[in-house]
């Protein structure tokens with residue numbers, strides 16, 4: 001009988017295991033792939049503040065691909081540009097595969113057992129314990145535990161087996177790492193709010209150095225890779241992709257901040273993408289999922305120490321993570337859907353309107369990659385934006401949702 005078993009060796013699973021182990025309890029992590037960090041379906045853009053919040057302010061240098069990011073350039077389909085920047089570096093680009101491996105090495109040093117090749121196929125609870133049934137490549141057929149933290153990522157299979165919901169608002173994404181991108185500025189990520197190439201989301205260029213970048217799009221429709229190719233060869237970008245080489249291709253999906261209605265039940269907690277703990281505006285999930293994961297690890301360890309695995313005890317996990325960021329997610333979701341409701345001309349008008357000195361000051365002082373509600377509230381106090389917001393807001397309210 002194990003004390004805590006974490007299902008999933010991504011950042012959410014590993015961070016919850018690391019936190020739980022600090023309380024000197026027994027923790028086992030089960031990962032379905034044959035290696036931690038095997039696939040890298042992520043752009044790896046992480047805020048420095050966020051990393052501090054999840055206890056990772058000092059990452060090893062070989063994980064970091066770019067540490068010079070100070071802001072973002074946001075483009076409309078018509079080429080208008082809005083720069084949102086801070087005075088100093090505030091985000092890092094990391095190699096997500098190495099990042100996961102680093103978390104696994106911390107876990108290993110703390111004495112956490114990690115079993116790869118261990119897919120959990122089935123989960124069932126009896127009155128006191130959890131039984132995990134493993135797939136055919138696993139060392140064991142079944143494992144019993146007192147409490148299980150489910151961190152399966154974007155398409156969780158186990159949530160519903162224990163009567164919990166799963167995130168259902170999903171964006172499909174495709175990303176290439178490309179060598180030979182012209183005119184890169186290592187200090188800025190580029191975001192393209194263009195419905196034709198990224199319906200329901202946006203396109204991005206995230207520089208690794210002066211020539212290599214992660215270029216991707218998110219889309220409501222599949223295949224995302226086709227949208228990405230169209231994006232690269234669009235009139236707006238084709239000059240910058242004159243002669244280039246794709247070094248790596250990846251695809252994935254992002255739950256768009258529709259966090260699940262309930263993330264706990266008797267003997268079970270759900271964390272990370274599996275709980276929909278991602279930012280609806282950008283899809284980023286490492287930091288928010290990481291914050292929730294640390295809370296989950298702490299609560300799971302306390303449950304073991306107190307011998308109380310009931311949902312009434314575990315409820316505090318959900319209370320705490322919701323207090324940390326649920327309101328922010330709800331506001332960001334509204335912003336995401338509002339932006340999606342605008343056509344290319346309206347996006348262009350908005351970008352032009354915000355590209356003024358006084359708004360730059362707001363972005364510099366209130367900008368926070370992980371918590372964007374402060375900017376929204378401040379912009380709403382600007383009366384000159386109201387005619388545009390009322391006109392487009394009315395359309396947004398009464399228009400049939402596209403997805």
Ligand SMILES: Cc1cc2nc3c(=O)[nH]c(=O)nc-3n(C[C@H](O)[C@H](O)[C@H](O)COP(=O)(O)OP(=O)(O)OC[C@H]3O[C@@H](n4cnc5c(N)ncnc54)[C@H](O)[C@@H]3O)c2cc1C
Nearest residue numbers: 008010011012032043044045120153252272273284285286
């Ligand atoms: C193209 C793209 C770009 C992104 N860019 C960013 C970004 O720049 N910044 C950011 O913060 N976020 C980004 N994200 C989101 C980020 O990748 C996720 O939010 C993050 O990886 C979620 O971590 P997780 O641990 O919850 O899930 P995952 O990273 O998906 O890990 C889940 C793990 O569980 C394992 N697993 C699944 N089921 C089982 C099972 N039944 N048994 C055992 N193991 C199992 C999987 O193999 C996997 O290793 C991006 C996502 C995509 C698709």
